[in-house]
Amino acid sequence: xxxxxxxxxxxxRKEGQNVTLSCEQNLNxxxxxxxRQDPGQGLRLIYYSQIVNDFQKGDIAExxxxxxxxxxxxxxxxxxxxxxxxxFYLCASSLVEAVADTQYFGPGTRLTVL
Amino acid sequence: xxxxEQNPLFLSMQEGKNYTIYCNYSTTxxxxxxxRQDPGKSLESLxxxxxxxxxxxxxxxxASLDTKARLSTLHITAAVHDLSATYFCAGRRMDSNYxxxxxxGTKLIIxx
Numbered sequence: 459x460x461x462x463x464x465x466x467x468x469x470x471r472k473e474g475q476n477v478t479l480s481c482e483q484n485l486n487x488x489x490x491x492x493x494r495q496d497p498g499q500g501l502r503l504i505y506y507s508q509i510v511n512d513f514q515k516g517d518i519a520e521x522x523x524x525x526x527x528x529x530x531x532x533x534x535x536x537x538x539x540x541x542x543x544x545x546f547y548l549c550a551s552s553l554v555e556a557v558a559d560t561q562y563f564g565p566g567t568r569l570t571v572l
Numbered sequence: 573x574x575x576x577e578q579n580p581l582f583l584s585m586q587e588g589k590n591y592t593i594y595c596n597y598s599t600t601x602x603x604x605x606x607x608r609q610d611p612g613k614s615l616e617s618l619x620x621x622x623x624x625x626x627x628x629x630x631x632x633x634x635a636s637l638d639t640k641a642r643l644s645t646l647h648i649t650a651a652v653h654d655l656s657a658t659y660f661c662a663g664r665r666m667d668s669n670y671x672x673x674x675x676x677g678t679k680l681i682i683x684x
Contacts, residue, residue, distance in 0.1 A: 501662075502674075548614060560620055562617065564614060
């Protein structure tokens with residue numbers, strides 16, 4: 459079955475630690491995205507990538523970093539510079555050259571700072 | 573700058589009733605998306621509306637788009653408990669990066 463997987467499902471971080479969230483897709487989509495969701499709010503874009511080895515900052519990129527070495531994978535690192543990282547993180551992917559470029563989402567990672 | 577506002581943000585209704593969720597956006601957007609999210613879960617795509625006057629229906633849900641009024645609606649007909657969820661709309665930016673701007677979501681609770 460094609461889809462998007464994220465791991466881990468739950469992640470706990472201590473102050474000053476960097477942590478990496480995994481996102482893998484087998485939908486053969488070119489574009490991948492990372493969003494942050496806080497309780498009672500909509501999604502905010504952290505980073506996105508439309509092609510391997512290239513990515514762009516979204517609206518809230520400070521304190522985060524990404525890489526796109528393979529088409530299937532788009533890991534997100536939450537660095538110690540992110541002051542309030544506790545949130546639900548969602549990865550998505552989509553076609554780029556499509557009339558309707560619907561984004562498909564993974565199951566999410568819930569990050570908590572201890 | 574594109575902004576997307578949904579209302580209401582919270583809606584509690586009885587089974588069998590009809591209701592509408594509204595999604596207003598501030599500047600031109602060429603398409604409008606509706607998604608559903610169950611508690612603690614990911615987002616599921618419901619509809620993509622591509623042009624003025626577009627209407628799409630799936631079961632008890634119907635979405636429409638009025639680009640002149642910068643308004644999309646999600647209408648629920650004869651609500652059932654299984655439709656309880658949070659519904660998000662998102663508009664696509666028309667600038668160079670074509671990214672989505674999301675509304676805050678409407679939490680819908682349908683009581684038996």
